[in-house]
Amino acid sequence: MKRIKNFPNLILILLLSLIVVTACQNDDDSSVNNNNPQENIPDTFSEYFGNEISRDFLGTVIDKNHNPIEGATITIGSETATTDSNGVFMINGATVKQRFGYIKAEKAGYIHASRSVVPSNGTNKVTIMMLEATVVGSVTSGSSGTVTATDGSSVSFDGNFIKEDGSTYDGSVDVILHHLDPADDDMPMQMPGMLYAENENGAERMLQTLGMLAVELRGSGGEDLNLAEGSTSEIKVPVDASLMSIAPNTIPLWYFDEANGYWKEEGQATLQGNMYVGTVSHFSFWNCDIPTEAITLCVTATNEDNVPLANMYVSITSATFGTTYGHTNENGEVCGYVPSNESLELNVYSYDVCGDNPLHTETVGPFTVDSNITVIVPDNPDIIEETVVGTFNTCDGNAVTDGYVKLSYGYQTFIDTVTNGEFEINLLRCSDNNTFTIEASDYVNLQVTDSISYTFATPITNIGTISACNAVTEFIEYTIDDGESTFIFENISANFYTDSPNYPDPTLDIFASSNDQGNCYYMYGALNDPDYLGTYDSYSFNGTVGDTGFIIGECLNMSDENNNITYNLTALGNVGEYIDINFSGSYEDYQGNAHTINGVVHVLRDN
Numbered sequence: 001m002k003r004i005k006n007f008p009n010l011i012l013i014l015l016l017s018l019i020v021v022t023a024c025q026n027d028d029d030s031s032v033n034n035n036n037p038q039e040n041i042p043d044t045f046s047e048y049f050g051n052e053i054s055r056d057f058l059g060t061v062i063d064k065n066h067n068p069i070e071g072a073t074i075t076i077g078s079e080t081a082t083t084d085s086n087g088v089f090m091i092n093g094a095t096v097k098q099r100f101g102y103i104k105a106e107k108a109g110y111i112h113a114s115r116s117v118v119p120s121n122g123t124n125k126v127t128i129m130m131l132e133a134t135v136v137g138s139v140t141s142g143s144s145g146t147v148t149a150t151d152g153s154s155v156s157f158d159g160n161f162i163k164e165d166g167s168t169y170d171g172s173v174d175v176i177l178h179h180l181d182p183a184d185d186d187m188p189m190q191m192p193g194m195l196y197a198e199n200e201n202g203a204e205r206m207l208q209t210l211g212m213l214a215v216e217l218r219g220s221g222g223e224d225l226n227l228a229e230g231s232t233s234e235i236k237v238p239v240d241a242s243l244m245s246i247a248p249n250t251i252p253l254w255y256f257d258e259a260n261g262y263w264k265e266e267g268q269a270t271l272q273g274n275m276y277v278g279t280v281s282h283f284s285f286w287n288c289d290i291p292t293e294a295i296t297l298c299v300t301a302t303n304e305d306n307v308p309l310a311n312m313y314v315s316i317t318s319a320t321f322g323t324t325y326g327h328t329n330e331n332g333e334v335c336g337y338v339p340s341n342e343s344l345e346l347n348v349y350s351y352d353v354c355g356d357n358p359l360h361t362e363t364v365g366p367f368t369v370d371s372n373i374t375v376i377v378p379d380n381p382d383i384i385e386e387t388v389v390g391t392f393n394t395c396d397g398n399a400v401t402d403g404y405v406k407l408s409y410g411y412q413t414f415i416d417t418v419t420n421g422e423f424e425i426n427l428l429r430c431s432d433n434n435t436f437t438i439e440a441s442d443y444v445n446l447q448v449t450d451s452i453s454y455t456f457a458t459p460i461t462n463i464g465t466i467s468a469c470n471a472v473t474e475f476i477e478y479t480i481d482d483g484e485s486t487f488i489f490e491n492i493s494a495n496f497y498t499d500s501p502n503y504p505d506p507t508l509d510i511f512a513s514s515n516d517q518g519n520c521y522y523m524y525g526a527l528n529d530p531d532y533l534g535t536y537d538s539y540s541f542n543g544t545v546g547d548t549g550f551i552i553g554e555c556l557n558m559s560d561e562n563n564n565i566t567y568n569l570t571a572l573g574n575v576g577e578y579i580d581i582n583f584s585g586s587y588e589d590y591q592g593n594a595h596t597i598n599g600v601v602h603v604l605r606d607n
Contacts, residue, residue: 308332478599
């Protein structure tokens, strides 16, 4: 199976998609059971989907280079949204079906993109990779012609084209052509819908792909075109060298129904050399696939204390039909289609920064009906469970109601929604990597925070309050005794000295005051040797020579007695770059009263 490190770094693909890694079977093979006379096929295919339900969605739209796409229009049923500067969209309360939800993404300059899912409880997360509408070649109406891509995929035309309204088109035709290769790790994000289909008899099937071809036709004015009625085109779809040994001589063809969000069987292709060659009568995505009967399976991953494990990588492998995969949501749940009537191998993984070995393996199934199962992941001394919580406010101090928080750890990014200003992100981390960054976005008001560095305070890290203020370039925030947070945005100086007049070793000196609030803040730090970053305790001017640590008591009525504050210096940039420090703990004031404090320093270095 594929190693985790080969999958995309954005951990936003939650619902199971099929990847081909094993042998194929013909559609008329009795083991596929495509035409089982005992199968109960409904009058309309949508009856498979169940009743309408309301679900929440959080997704990311990216390009082929994994960069976010801003301004894409997202549609789920009657609900629409637009992706922000991070390529993120949020749609809450969308109406979908129990076994099927369809998300469409559109933007000028890209071909139509989509994702279909089996909706789970909680927030459904998806990633859609949009492909550019790059013209590979052109043909002219009234004349036959062929357009061939650099990988050998091609489309031949007889010269008869129509517009969307059915009228005849005359003129030059631009051909947009993309071959989607199952050997490409990004294919599950690039393909439309999911590998779920209606066969020629009206029965639902799960698909096993050997290659797809996306074709869109545009007129000289940019209008969408298609083949005229009665016209056909020959398509050629390359088969990756790694799959040639398992490619059958003939394979069913399936086209993607963009209106409904699933594949439909229509015709077949023949293997000629390393190409599947088939004839089609219209254009969309075309797919060379082997079908199998399937059920929906929802897997909930928990630890030994029955606590759900979010953001876990779950794979299910069929000896016949390959591997499906997905990531658990905040409820520890992931749902998707898997082959029916087969014993399946289920693996639960952490992330690529923690290695490729599964945390848990077991055999599940066979399943004959839609099912829900729970798997318990045993404790692992090398993997640490973390929960990061905090409050996200607007710049004027109100709770953000529609927003999200992006946590980056190692090579991974986790995005979770904010509820009434509060957020909670659960993940597993490796014992040798304990830093992360947080960036939050107010989705409605289009305000964001800076990316701020933190250190895990296992098992729960409370980062306090962060605010979305685009105009703010640096700030100091702290909260005492769970009271109102204090923010200082102005009159901040931050200086780093490798050898100061008052102290021979490296030091930090940060001072800030707020003219409006009358607040002041002074932080002094005596640092370790380079690279200076790390965890520090409280520093005392009356302590041992050469001692290190931080002190913030001058403006805060904070004594040295019972001072148990921990400071994490996570970034120390060059002049003009950021210094990031977070701190938390307990202390006594000069009157002997006990207090707690947590805070963040995100300031620009002046010296």
